[in-house]
Structure formats: structure tokens, C-alpha cells
Amino acid sequence: xxxxxxxxxxxxxxxxxxxxxxxxxxxxxxxxxxxxxxxxxxxxxxxxxxxxxxxxxxxxxxxxxxxxxxxxxxxxxxxxxxxxxxxxxxxxxxxxxxxxxxxxxxxxxxxxxxxxxxxxxxx
Numbered sequence: 617x618x619x620x621x622x623x624x625x626x627x628x629x630x631x632x633x634x635x636x637x638x639x640x641x642x643x644x645x646x647x648x649x650x651x652x653x654x655x656x657x658x659x660x661x662x663x664x665x666x667x668x669x670x671x672x673x674x675x676x677x678x679x680x681x682x683x684x685x686x687x688x689x690x691x692x693x694x695x696x697x698x699x700x701x702x703x704x705x706x707x708x709x710x711x712x713x714x715x716x717x718x719x720x721x722x723x724x725x726x727x728x729x730x731x732x733x734x735x736x737x738x739x
Contacts, residue, residue, distance in 0.1 A: 623725045627733045628688030635686070640737050647730050647737075650683055657683075658723060661699075665716050673703035673712065687733075689726055695719045 629643065636642040657680040664672035677700040684693040699715055702708045 622689065622691055623722065623729075626736070627726075627729045629733060631688065632686050644734055644737055646686065647734050650687060651727065651730055654680065654683060654723065654727075658720060662716065662720070665713055668709075670703040670706060670709065674700050677703065684726075687726070687730065689722075692719055692722055692726070695722075 632643055632646055636646065657676060661673065661676040661680065664670075664676050677696045681693050681696040681700060684690065684696065695715055696719065699712055699719075702712055702715075
């Protein structure tokens with residue numbers, strides 16, 4: 617589940633740092649790519665949920681899931697995993713919209729954390 621305390625902490629970029637070989641330029645580029653793509657993925661997922669298109673919901677949540685790990689938000693990755701599994705297995709479908717709403721709220725804070733992380737990297 618989502619971790620409310622993580623919203624008040626800097627992002628844990630250790631995975632991204634390791635993946636990039638500690639390259640600030642690469643890390644900033646990845647954060648910017650995340651900022652550009654994630655709103656599109658989230659909108660696609662939101663539309664699929666609203667349409668109760670569970671196959672598309674499963675596919676979109678699967679697609680976005682690993683990106684949260686890259687920026688140290690495994691809580692959101694796990695939420696996407698739950699949405700993916702439930703929509704694929706057609707279980708607990710009534711919970712998917714509320715799970716997504718919680719995730720969306722946390723992603724909005726994540727965008728702020730990304731800006732903070734980029735500023736810190738560019739110092």
C-alpha cells in the first residue's frame with residue numbers, strides 16, 4: 617500500500633543512481649522522461665478504469681508499474697501491481713477506482729518530489 621510518510625521525504629534515487637553509473641545528466645534525463653510519460657500513462661489508466669475496460673486497465677498498470685521503482689516509489693509500484701492483478705483476474709473490481717484515486721494523489725506529490733530531486737542533482 618501507499619506510504620504516506622514517503623510523500624514528505626526526498627526520493628530514494630539509489631536504483632536510478634546505480635543504473636546510471638552515478639551520471640547526473642542521465643539521472644536528470646530519466647527524471648524528465650518520467651515527468652513527460654507518466655501523465656500520459658496515468659490518463660490512459662484512468663480512462664480504462666472509467667470505461668471498466670479491465671484488459672486495458674491491466675495492461676496500462678503493468679506498463680507504468682516499473683517506472684515507480686526507478687524513482688524510489690515502490691509503494692506506488694505495489695499499488696499498480698494490485699490494480700494490474702485485480703483487473704487481470706477480475707477480482708475486487710469495485711476497489712480499483714479508489715485504489716487509482718489514492719495513487720493519483722500520490723503521483724501528484726511525486727511530481728513535486730521529482731522537481732526537488734532534479735534541483736538537488738543540478739546543484
